[in-house]
Amino acid sequence: MNKILDFYFEYSSPYGYFASTGIEALAARHDLTIRWHPILLGPMFKAMGSAPLVNIPLKGEYSRRDFQRTAKLFGIPYTHPDPFPIATVSAARATLYAREQHPEKLATLVGKLYAGFFAQGRAINETSVVLDICAESGLNRSAAESALAEDSLKALLKSEVDHALSQGVFGSPFLIIDNEPFWGFDRFDHIEKWLQATA
């Protein structure tokens, strides 16, 4: 049986975006089954007494540079968005909708939302843009629009974030394989080493 790879990601996270571009290849190399968990970092920052990376003195300036450089070194299209960071509630809800109702479109939607924001300058904080991207991913736009307005989907996102917190998730990307937590795009090579060592 395949191992499970729980993949936690926030849409306003550049490193989450970088991870999303490599997660399926990682899973394929090691026969992992991905479970996709869109999260919101706001509640996690609150738990840690922290703030978005770019708002922290010293670290913020470095981070902006590291986003661009990492993208370039790994050959990932990247244009730093403005405004940044953004609210990603609609994008996260749409992702949960796809996961629950149309799982065959899920990976495509995640890829298009991330690329929309970080490579094409699309305002995925706006629900209308998220719905456009849903349609471009093969989902029915008006069905998605109805779903996003439902209390059950709002409640699902909230419980996903609470569950993530209870699992010790505090950043994006955050990956858990067999109870082993890995934080950051820069842990992909650690994951490879770890999987080889435990295989």
Add this chain to the structure above:
Amino acid sequence: MNKILDFYFEYSSPYGYFASTGIEALAARHDLTIRWHPILLGPMFKAMGSAPLVNIPLKGEYSRRDFQRTAKLFGIPYTHPDPFPIATVSAARATLYAREQHPEKLATLVGKLYAGFFAQGRAINETSVVLDICAESGLNRSAAESALAEDSLKALLKSEVDHALSQGVFGSPFLIIDNEPFWGFDRFDHIEKWLQATA
């Protein structure tokens, strides 16, 4: 002419220790000349409104696990010290003393201080232990003891930390090559890629 690699490190930083075990090989591979900068993270945490990693909710617990795992994956001897973190003023001052007066012993001293704390359980927060390690590194113990008590060495450490802050240094390890800043042991592979791309 060789490029300069400015290497900033705090002795109470596990990732600084991991970096120290690979820094000379990195420099040798790319004809870089290392300039060693022992720093204290306290003033940087203050500037960022941050705290030692292990004291941050969620992130702290993950970090303790990541220290052990990273050491294991990279084959670096590691026993998580207790107490941790510690004050490293004496270790940093001794390192500056070696750098200024006995540069041929510097890399050895850095290696022995780090291994003393992170592999051998030695209390390098204590000046007497730092002086023992100075002696084991080929320095004269009593000359080092006198130097550590001098105001000029205290002032040098303070100015080093201030200068590091002015360069945007906020963590350990922090490396600057040709004005390009890299934060973290997990940026070593980025440095390799970056050096290859700019060679």
